[in-house]
Amino acid sequence: MERNEFLKICGGTCLGLIGMSALLQSCSPAYYAQASVTGKQAQISKQEFEKIKKGEISYRKFVLLKVADLNYPVIVNRFDENTYSALLLKCTHQGNTLAVSGNILTCSAHGSEFDRHGNVLQGPAAEKLTLFPVTTDEKFIYIQFS
Ligand code: FES
DSSP states (O other): OOHHHHHHHHHHHHHHHHHHHHHHHHTSOOOBOOOEEETTEEEEEGGGGEEEETTEEEEOSEEEEOOTTOSSOEEEEEEETTEEEEEEOBOTTTOOBOEEETTEEEOTTTOOEEOTTSOEEESSOOSOOOEEOEEEOSSEEEEEOO
């Protein structure tokens, strides 16, 4: 086997393994956070985003919430320690429930895609997702459902 051929095969194998790793991470089950809902406000501890493994803390990019008054789950995204967003997982095209796939929210009905800020990446949906106001303090995240 020629050196160039060997390097091509090794490079392709490495890219395949990296792609498989990313795919497996995106397939991990979504985490539903515990929230205290009072009236039209939910309160979530920032600790709901923590994952502790072998003494090391890492952070989930998002958690999901079930809110009794809403017919769709809510995704609460963590961008950094003090920056969060909360979006209704309802496709703005015809109302299908969205799925989370890595950093993209996808609709299996007709293929629309949204980013974690709710912006449309791919139609047929044309409108941004419903975004709920979020505030934080040192320990908690507060989401206002209007
Ligand atoms: S309902 Fe989501 S793309 Fe049509």
